[in-house]
Amino acid sequence: MKSEQQYIELYQEAASIIKAKSCPVMNAVRNEAFSTFQCLGFPSKKVERYKYTDVDAAFAPNYGISLSPLTVKPSSYIFNIKDAPIDVTPYYHRVADVTDAITALNTALVHETLLVYVPKNTVVEDPVVVDNYLRGTAATMMNRRVLIVMEQGAKATIVMNDKATDKQQYLTTQVVEVYCHDNATLDLYEIEETTPLCARFSNVYIREGRDCSVKHNVFTLFNGLTRNLCDVYLQGEHGEVTLNGCAIGSGSRHIDNNTLIHHQVPQCVSRECYKYVVDDKSVGAFAGKILVDKDAQKTSSHETNANLCASSDARMYTQPMLEIYADDVKCAHGSTVGVMDEAALFYMRQRGIPEDEARALLKNAFMGEVVDQVKNEALRQKLYVKVEKRFRGDFEKCEDCQLCKK
Amino acid sequence: MLQIKNLHAKVGDKEILKGINLTINDGEIHAVMGTNGAGKSTLSNVIVGNPNYEVTEGSILFNGQDLLQMSPEERAQAGVFLSFQAPVEIPGVSMTNFMRAAVNARRQALGKEPLKSTDFLKLMREKRKLVEIDQKLMNRSVNEGFSGGERKRNEIFQMAMLDPTFCILDETDSGLDVDALRIVADGFNKLRTAETSAIVITHYQRLLDYIRPDFVHVLIDGRIVKEGTADLARQIEETGFDWIKEELV
Numbered sequence: 001m002k003s004e005q006q007y008i009e010l011y012q013e014a015a016s017i018i019k020a021k022s023c024p025v026m027n028a029v030r031n032e033a034f035s036t037f038q039c040l041g042f043p044s045k046k047v048e049r050y051k052y053t054d055v056d057a058a059f060a061p062n063y064g065i066s067l068s069p070l071t072v073k074p075s076s077y078i079f080n081i082k083d084a085p086i087d088v089t090p091y092y093h094r095v096a097d098v099t100d101a102i103t104a105l106n107t108a109l110v111h112e113t114l115l116v117y118v119p120k121n122t123v124v125e126d127p128v129v130v131d132n133y134l135r136g137t138a139a140t141m142m143n144r145r146v147l148i149v150m151e152q153g154a155k156a157t158i159v160m161n162d163k164a165t166d167k168q169q170y171l172t173t174q175v176v177e178v179y180c181h182d183n184a185t186l187d188l189y190e191i192e193e194t195t196p197l198c199a200r201f202s203n204v205y206i207r208e209g210r211d212c213s214v215k216h217n218v219f220t221l222f223n224g225l226t227r228n229l230c231d232v233y234l235q236g237e238h239g240e241v242t243l244n245g246c247a248i249g250s251g252s253r254h255i256d257n258n259t260l261i262h263h264q265v266p267q268c269v270s271r272e273c274y275k276y277v278v279d280d281k282s283v284g285a286f287a288g289k290i291l292v293d294k295d296a297q298k299t300s301s302h303e304t305n306a307n308l309c310a311s312s313d314a315r316m317y318t319q320p321m322l323e324i325y326a327d328d329v330k331c332a333h334g335s336t337v338g339v340m341d342e343a344a345l346f347y348m349r350q351r352g353i354p355e356d357e358a359r360a361l362l363k364n365a366f367m368g369e370v371v372d373q374v375k376n377e378a379l380r381q382k383l384y385v386k387v388e389k390r391f392r393g394d395f396e397k398c399e400d401c402q403l404c405k406k
Numbered sequence: 407m408l409q410i411k412n413l414h415a416k417v418g419d420k421e422i423l424k425g426i427n428l429t430i431n432d433g434e435i436h437a438v439m440g441t442n443g444a445g446k447s448t449l450s451n452v453i454v455g456n457p458n459y460e461v462t463e464g465s466i467l468f469n470g471q472d473l474l475q476m477s478p479e480e481r482a483q484a485g486v487f488l489s490f491q492a493p494v495e496i497p498g499v500s501m502t503n504f505m506r507a508a509v510n511a512r513r514q515a516l517g518k519e520p521l522k523s524t525d526f527l528k529l530m531r532e533k534r535k536l537v538e539i540d541q542k543l544m545n546r547s548v549n550e551g552f553s554g555g556e557r558k559r560n561e562i563f564q565m566a567m568l569d570p571t572f573c574i575l576d577e578t579d580s581g582l583d584v585d586a587l588r589i590v591a592d593g594f595n596k597l598r599t600a601e602t603s604a605i606v607i608t609h610y611q612r613l614l615d616y617i618r619p620d621f622v623h624v625l626i627d628g629r630i631v632k633e634g635t636a637d638l639a640r641q642i643e644e645t646g647f648d649w650i651k652e653e654l655v
Contacts, residue, residue, distance in 0.1 A: 342457075344496045347548075350454050351508035351564060352482035352515070361507065365498025365547070 003059040004041040010065060011108055021067055021111040023082045026145075029093045033107035040101040052285030052317050053227045053256045055102070058199045063141035063171050070112045077128055077156070081113035081147065088115065091149055095177035096205045097231060103203050106173040110143040118154035118184075127157040127189075127376060134164035134172070134194065144174040150184035150212075157187040157376055164194040174202040182209040182236060187375055190218045190228075191383075196251055198224040203231075210236030217244040217374060218257070219383065221390050225254040232261045234268040234296075245274035246370040248390050249282030249314065256285040261303075263296040263326075272303040275370050277363045277391075278314035287319040290333065294325040305335040308366050310359065360391040367391075407432050407572055407603045408453075413464035415452045422448040424628035425464070430572075430603050437606045437614055437639055440625035441647050446607045447491060449625070450574045453605075454488045455481050468572065482508075483515030487570035489561040491577045491607075496548035501560075504548045505530065505567055512568050533566035537593040554581040562593045569597075573604040579613040591616030611643035624650055 011018075011034055019027050042059055043050035072080050081088060092113070096103050118124055132144060148158065164170055180186055192200065200223065208214055220226050232241045247255040255278075261270045276284040286305045307316045320333040340362060348358035367387055374380035413426040422445045430436055440446050451459050453466060455478035466473040473481060496504065509529070510520040521529065530544065537559045549557050558578055565573060575594070579587055594617060598604075606617055614622075614636065622639045624632040624647070632638065632650050642650075 341494075341496075343494045346456055346478065347490065347494050347496065348499075348504070348508075349478040350482050350488055350490075351504070351568065352479050352511040353504075353507045354479050354511060355477070357507060357511070358479075361499050361503070362496070365496070368498050 002041060003056045004037070006062065007059065007105060007109075008038055014065065018067070018109065018111045025081065025088055025092050026110070026113060028089075030108055033093070033098070033104045036098065037101055037104040037108055040099075040104065043101050049229070049258050049287070052287070053225070053254065055201075055227075058201070058225055059171065061139055061169060061171070063139050063169070065109065065141050065143070066136070067111055070114060072114070075128070077116055077118055077124060078130070079115040079117060081115045084115050084117070086117060086149065088147060088149070091147055091177060091179050093177075095179050095207050096175055096203065100203060100229075102173055102201045103175050106143050106145065106175045106203070109173075110145045110175075113145040113147055116146070116148045116156070116158060118150050118156045120151040121153040122151075122155070124154075124156040127159045127379065130158065130160045132160070132162045132172075134162075134168075134170040134198065135166055136168055136170070139169040139171075141171045142173070144172060146174070146176040148176065148178040148186070148188070150178070150180045150186050152181045153183045154181070155185040157189070159189045159191070159379065162190065162192040162194060162200065164198050167195070168197060170194070170198045172198070172200045172202075174200070176202070176204040178204070178206040178214070180206070180208045180212040180214060183211045184209070185213045187215045188217070189374070189379065190216075191386075192218075192220045192226060193222045194224060195222065196224045196253060200224075200226045200228075202227070203229045206230070206232045206241070208232070208234050208236060208239040208241065211238045212236065213240045215242045215244070215373075215375065217370075218246070219387075220247045220255050221386055223253055223255060227256040228258070230257070230259045232259075232270070234261070234263050234270065235265060237265050237267045239265075239268045241268075241270045242373070243270075243272040243274070243288075244370050244373045245286075246367055246387065247274065247276040247278075247284055248367070248387070249276065249278040249284050250280045251282060252280070253282045255282070257287075259288040261288075261290050261301065263290070263292045263299045263301065265293075266295065266297045266299070268296065268299055270299075270301045270303075273370065273373070274305045275367055276305075276307040276316060277310055277367060278307070278316055279310040281311075281313045283315045283317075285317040286335070287317075287321070288333075289321040289323060290331060292322075292324040292326050292329055292331065297326050297328045299326060299329040299331065301329070301331040301333075303333040306366075307335070307337045308363065309337060309339050310363060360388075363391045364388050407434075407469060409465075409467040410453075411465045413449075413452065413466065414462045415448055415459050416462055417448065417459055421462070422628055423452065426628075426630060428623065428630065430605070432603060433600050434620045435604050435606060435617060437608065437619035437622045438625055439608065439622060439639060439642055444625045445628045446625055447576055450488055450576045450605065450607060453574060454478060454486060479511065480515075482568075483512050485571035487565050487568060487573045489558075489565060489573065489575045489578050491580065493549050493557045493561055495550045497550055499548050501544045501546060501548055502530070505564070508564070509567055529567065533563055536566050536596060537563045538589055539563050555583065555586040558582055558590055559586065559593075562590050562597075566593065566597055571602055573602065575604060575606045575608075575617075577607055577609070579608055579610060587613065588616065611639050614639050626651065626654070
């Protein structure tokens with residue numbers, strides 16, 4: 001039996017319960033999404049955008065599905081979609097790529113949606129923080145859905161933390177849909193600190209209108225198996241997008257980032273920088289495509305992926321891509337994979353710095369560039385500390401962890 | 407302080423050191439001179455434990471300890487310091503953080519508490535003056551954008567910070583102008599105590615005018631072929647190595 005079968009059966013059994021716990025706007029697209037999933041199944045490695053992650057294997061364990069309710073702290077900008085102050089029909093499952101199997105499965109199984117709504121010309125000073133804690137006593141599947149609607153001229157910083165500490169298997173699917181109306185500004189941070197027992201499939205979709213500025217920063221500090229997709233559609237002139245990624249692998253962790261920046265109109269600017277440090281037997285993968293439509297003249301785009309393989313058993317796959325149909329654009333892309341600078345390492349050791357410490361300093365120096373990009377001062381300082389600590393010790397390297405034993 | 411006995415070492419398959427014997431007592435300065443490729447830098451790299459060099463025979467004792475059994479960092483923490491011929495850049499690691507890690511590692515090895523931040527910065531300021539190195543360089547990454555002269559001064563600055571008992575100056579004079587050479591040599595002399603010993607590797611008499619050696623050794627083809635006092639260095643400066651090579655035949 002292929003893994004999808006158990007999810008198909010799960011849906012057939014649980015659909016009525018899920019629907020009862022959910023709301024009309026979500027139920028309206030549920031059956032169709034299920035049909036899509038039933039038709040596609042889990043993508044095999046032959047599917048271009050999934051070639052670096054074995055989806056079927058990740059979904060194979062028998063997870064119980066979590067239908068626990070969202071806890072929404074009272075806030076002016078965060079809502080349960082049931083209590084949405086606006087009509088969300090034009091956004092829900094409209095921003096996302098409905099032909100993606102993981103997105104389809106999430107849409108079929110998810111029962112609640114967190115809505116972040118920032119009204120016209122509203123500037124939210126303090127970061128909006130969304131915490132996801134994975135807890136439980138049995139292997140659990142979480143389906144998480146977030147919708148972010150930024151109205152014209154709205155400005156906000158959103159931080160999404162993904163945390164797990166229990167020695168328990170968790171599987172998370174996440175779909176984040178972001179719709180930025182003209183002139184909106186959004187800084188979106190995703191910080192994962194889970195365990196080697198966790199698998200995460202996250203799909204982020206961002207649509208930008210005119211004069212928007214969006215920064216998406218994804219930090220994979222601790223994880224098990226992570227597959228992050230981020231698709232950006234630049235649909236209004238003078239839009240800007242910056243994608244930053246920091247991926248730190250050790251043990252047998254697996255980190256796969258897959259991005260698409262689609263320039264659909266002229267005069268937009270995109271910047272992308274993902275950095276990886278992979279150690280031990282961990283695996284990193286990066287595939288980033290910049291797609292420039294025929295009419296998207298005067299596009300400016302720059303994509304880099306720089307990687308440090310800190311051990312000879314670590315693996316890094318990198319695939320920067322440019323697909324350009326316009327003739328008046330400025331696009332650059334590049335990637336590097338390097339090893340530890342042995343001369344620098346020896347220089348530090350000759351000064352008495354222990355080898356582990358010297359390695360940590362070099363890795364931290366390598367990753368510094370990504371953390372420098374974090375605009376929010378308090379968050380940046382916090383991330384400097386988190387990244388540095390991460391390189392000093394992999395406290396998740398537990399003896400009884402199944403992934404490390406493999 | 408340091409006893410090298412019958413030291414053989416190779417890089418890859420090439421044997422470079424072919425039986426070095428050298429004893430350095432507390433407070434002595436030994437100059438090592440020799441032709442290009444004679445093995446001078448190999449000798450210094452072997453003493454500090456560079457993993458690119460393999461010791462095939464012989465022993466090195468440092469204050470009675472078997473140096474060859476120690477990791478590079480243990481040797482450094484025990485007080486062995488190399489002023490590199492070509493100091494490397496370490497982008498992204500600030501001089502301050504680098505120095506703090508190094509100073510505290512040495513202190514820990516000596517059983518001392520890590521330095522408090524204010525005391526550390528005070529120490530930095532004090533030692534910086536010794537080699538007239540600009541504060542601005544301290545905010546940069548290690549050696550990044552440093553001129554050749556600044557790098558050499560930075561080596562002596564690090565020596566000042568770490569207070570080693572045994573130093574190797576590997577062609578510290580190369581690439582330095584007359585004024586910079588004086589500053590670097592003066593810095594070294596101020597740091598010296600009655601217990602500090604050193605190996606000074608150089609091609610020229612110039613440096614030895616500032617740092618007076620007690621003994622001079624001539625290294626040719628992986629062996630020490632002639633030994634003498636400071637006069638030997640002056641003789642080499644005037645007449646080159648050919649007469650020594652001829653003596654060997």
